[in-house]
Amino acid sequence: MKTVLITGSSRGIGAAIARKLNPNYKIVINYNKSKEVALKLLNDLRKTNPNVIAIKADVGDEEEVNSMFDLTEKNFGSVDILINNAGLSSFDLVQDMEYAKWKRIMATNLDSVFLTSKRAIPKMISKKNGIIVNMSSVWGEYGASMEACYSASKGAINSFTKSLAKELAPSGIRVNAIAPGIVDTDMMRNDFSVNELEDLKCEVGLNRFARADEIASLISFLISDEASYITGEIININGSFY
Structure with a gap:
């Protein structure tokens, strides 16, 4: 049974991915602040799959990412499939946006993809097998007014995905991204x-x-x-939004 690590998976799309993959994989739920909903998801999944754990980690922080992987490897061995789903959005005019907020969004949306991939890749290479899927967005290609930071982070994910796919293809590792349009989630309803x-x-x-x-x-x-x-693909799923 392969091990799947899903970042930002306590709710929304991440939780839906965990539910979809259960019970056919060993699943690592990652959360940062949403402990209560993460543990509820954990308990729900464990009704049919004992191979589920939840790990708190800020995926924009290198030490916490490394600790998350250490704990995953202790429980399940190496990560076979990495799904980079964690993300933050924000609505700001560029001239009004504080740099600290820009850095926080970039750390969660983009730095996390680099940090988790960097940590997962060596063991994938040793096995000559592995899969990385990154969560992009329609705005990564088209851009969105008042979402310059979010759009920039997703555009960078697209480029990173294509480059990393070329880098890792000789080792049998596949890297793709999906670019959803508008998804009915709590984050959308709150925004x-x-x-x-x-x-x-x-x-x-x-x-x-x-x-x-x-x-x-x-x-x-x-x-x-x-x-x-x-x-090396960026796969759109947007219901003909674009």
Whole structure:
């Protein structure tokens, strides 16, 4: 049974991924501040799968990332599949945004992808096998007004994904990213009013937002043997939003 580490997986898309992959994998739930919901998810998954643990770690911090991997390896051995899902969003005009906030978002969204990948890669190379999936966004390609920081972090993830895929392909390691459009999550509902959400929905070709489990289904396919020839791709899933 392969081990999957999912960053930022206490709620939203990350939790949906964990539920989708359970009980066919050993699962590591990562959280930073949402301990209560992370433990609830842990208990739910353990009803059908004893091979689930939850680890608190700020994935933008190198020491905490290393500690998370140490604990994962102690329990399950090396990480076979890394899903970089952790992320923060923010709505700010560039001229109004504090640099400290910029750095915090970049650390969570982008630095985390570098730090977790760097830690996972050596053992993947030794096995000549491994999978990394990074969570990008439609804004990583098109950009969004008042979301310059978020868009920049996701655009960088796209470039990092393509470069890393080329770097690791000779070692049998696949690296891809998915770029969702608008997904119905707590973060979305907290960031927009009901009226704003309805207006946004009208801009989507399918006239609805993605469900978190639909994103999880794409992840499930990408880490499966059926996707064994897919690497270096940024896969859009946006319901014809763009």
